[in-house]
Amino acid sequence: MHRQRRITTTALAAVASVALAAPAAADEGGVSFWLPGIFGSLAAAPQQPGFSLTSIYYHTTVTAGDNVARAREIGAGRLPVTVAASVEASLSSKADIAIVIPSYTFATPVLGGQATIALMTIAGRNTTAIDARLDAAVLAGPFAVSGSRFYGISETDTGVGDLYPQFFLRWNAGVNNYMTYITGDIPVGSYDPTSIANLGIGHGAxxxxxxxxxxxxxxxxxxxxVAGLTYNFKxxxxxxxxxxxxxVDWGASQFLTKQLQVGLVxxxxxxxxxxxxxxxxxxxFESRVMSVGAQVGTIVPMGEIQGYLNLKAYKEFESENRPEGWNVWLTLALTPAAAPPPTATPSRRLALK
Structure with missing residues (x-):
């Protein structure tokens, strides 16, 4: 029973130990480096030493009002500042992202804890659309109007995103587990400053x-x-x-059986x-968003490999200067299975008697 729990901890910790930047979701145009929800249950729990691989399918659908839509248009150079006050707009965005995170956990302690290094890559498709009404406030250039003009913009970016190196340290003390981490953004992904849809964010963090x-x-x-702070470069x-x-990301769960887990996020x-x-x-243009959701997970024994499949979904609310909507995560983590306890030899069994 205890060994089974250790395996569960290892598999779930691999799911929870990744940090991620937003594929395109206030920050510039409502887009931030950090993607809320990337950490979850058992984030600080110890992992099994060795190589692990986490794969995630992430889907998000969000909408935003006039402030975010205008900021996205202005940032992309679609509207001059003088016209911005004359625009009423709405934004909608949808992204389907594949995330791959290879990692390695060291067996040798570092500062009395367990060290893990990882590098995350993403690829996928982001589609963003803006519908707007331009009133006759400024009658100059291509934006000259008589009365009101309605127009729409829709763009799609399909490709790869930035790179995200990561480092974690974890400490275990019985039922209490502690973690510290650092991650960042290497801006090498698909990015166009004149586009309203991007997979990269165009700057380091x-x-x-x-x-x-x-x-x-x-x-x-x-x-x-898990709580953290992001510093963004220009x-x-x-x-x-x-x-x-x-x-702050959080998760709470209950194991109903040795393999099945349910909870909130x-x-x-x-x-x-x-x-x-x-x-x-x-x-x-300071931004804010909150969310709650549910999760379900199951352990998948695979011999020397321990698999864990997790599904979680979030509904956002209380957003400000940022798109709001819902998102779904489907995660498969493959980690080394925990080694079985050593079996006593006949001589040792005799000595124990």
Whole structure:
């Protein structure tokens, strides 16, 4: 029973140990480096030493009102600032992303804890559309109108995103587990500053934080929370710098059997400081969003490999200067199976008597 719980912890920890940037979701145009919900149950629990592979299918559908839609258009150069006040617009976006995260957990302790390194890559498709009404406030250039003009923009980006190196340290003390992490963005993915749909974010970022997991193998109950801060570098194409972001991801679950887990998930994302830079033409534009959801997971024994399949879904609310909607995660984590306990030899069994 205890060994089975250890295997469960290892598999779930591989799912929960990844950090991720948003494929395209206030920050510049409502797009942030951090993708809320990437951490989940057993985020700080120990992992099995060796190579692991986590694959995630991520789908999100979001909408936003006038403020985010106008910011996205202005940032892409579709509207001059003088016209922005004369626009009423709405934004809708949908993304289907494949995420691959190979990682390696060291057997040798580092600072008394367990170290893991990982590199995340993403690929997929992001489609964003803006419907707007331009009123006759400015009668100049291509935006000259008489009365009102309705127009729509729809763009799709299909390709690969940025690279995200990651480093984790975890410590275990009975039912209490602790973690610290650092990750960042290497902006090499698909990005066009004149587009309203991108898979990359066009600038570097550094994110770090701390996590805690309570897990009692005897009862099968657990609770996890991870909090972090993001520092964004200036976008060299737009001269826009996102403010500092704060985020908390959490998960709570109950193991109904040795293989089946159900629970709740949620997150809070809050921008702490204003956007800035010479390319900031929308002002402070601090963003916020909250979400709650549900999860279900199952252990899949595969011999020397331990598989874990997890499905979780979030519904967002209380958004400000950021799109709001829902998202679904389907995750398969493959980790080394925990080694069975050593079997006593005949001589040792005799000695034990």
């Amino acid at each position: 550094v994110d770090g934080g701390f996590g805690y997991t309570y897990f009692n193998p005897a009862t099968g109950r657990e609770f996890s929370a 976008n060299p194409d737009t001269q826009y710098r996102n403010g500092v972001d704060f985020h 949620g997150y809070l994302y809050q921008q702490l400081s204003c956007d800035s830079g010479s390319g900031d033409r929308v002002g402070c």
